[in-house]
Amino acid sequence: MSIKLYGAALSPFVRKTRVALALKGIEFESVHIDPNNTPEGYEKISPMKRIPALEVDGQFLADSAAICAWMEKTHPEPALYPSDAMEMGQTIWFERFIDYDLAMRCTFAVFRNRVVMRLLGKECDEEKVQHALSTTIPPLFAYLDKTLDGRKFLVGDSMTVADIALASQMVNFRHGGETIDPATYPNLAAHTERMHALAPFAQAIEKETGFIQKVMG
Ligand SMILES: N[C@@H](CCC(=O)N[C@@H](CS)C(=O)NCC(=O)O)C(=O)O
Structure with missing residues (x-):
């Protein structure tokens, strides 16, 4: 193949x-x-x-x-979607919510302005970034934090594609110079820390951070 x-x-x-x-x-x-x-x-x-x-x-x-x-x-193993029907539906919901709603308010507002625009030699619209940080992102982070209360993963007892999607958006949040406040969002912050410690994420973060520092100084 x-x-x-x-x-x-x-x-x-x-x-x-x-x-x-x-x-x-x-x-x-x-x-x-x-x-x-x-x-x-x-x-x-x-x-x-x-x-x-x-x-x-x-x-x-x-x-x-x-x-x-x-x-x-x-390649069914390891499974990244649950076998239970309701959990499967929930996984698809979170994947969509993260790839569209969260990405739009988070990555496309913060990372795009702070990193992509600068890489393209354009101005960062910091007003847009601040609006996202103060107004549009908090309700989504609060929803994710509540979902993760007392749980390691967004759905069920094992990692799904929804957890990977979330952690990936959070890498861009970090590249955009932001951290998830553990005092306000303890469960989301802990989930992000756990996911980013996984080898494929840790390696990607190291490589990408080095690239951004080299290009942006
Ligand atoms: N829902 C899509 C989103 C893909 C997407 O928006 N990718 C961006 C780069 S991060 C892109 O290709 N943008 C170029 C464009 O929209 O013209 C997915 O999950 O693959």
Whole structure:
């Protein structure tokens, strides 16, 4: 089986996919795609020209959720989706909530302004960042913190793709110069710390932090 992952290092969705591939022990080749300047014809691989996309023996899949669903079917162990029907539904909910609502308010407001804009040589809209930090992010963090009260994982007793998706967005929050306040969100902060200590996350954080420091000084 020949597998290629199209993406870039700092994307939370690509990182989510990479971590899931690593946890399942799936070997793949990385193909760098700059999401702000995709190569000609990339829409044949990813119709909306987004990253990540996966190529498996000449067939293509776009979107991290589709890619994770594919790998669960082809490489069931370790399971990243629960077998219980209700827990499966809850996992899909959290994955969507994190990849869309949280990403929009968190990564696309904080990380995009503080890191991506600067990498592109543009101004950081700090007002937008402060609005997100003070107004739009807190209710989502509070919801996640409450969900994680007394639990190690978002759903059930073992790690699911929802935990990986969340921890991946939190890497971008950290790259954006922010930390989760353990006094306000103790469960979310502990979940993030545990997830980021896992080898695939720890390695990604080290490599990406080094890159950001080198490029941004
Ligand atoms: N829901 C998608 C989101 C993918 C996404 O938005 N990726 C960003 C990079 S972090 C991208 O490709 N942006 C370029 C664009 O939207 O044109 C997923 O989970 O894969």
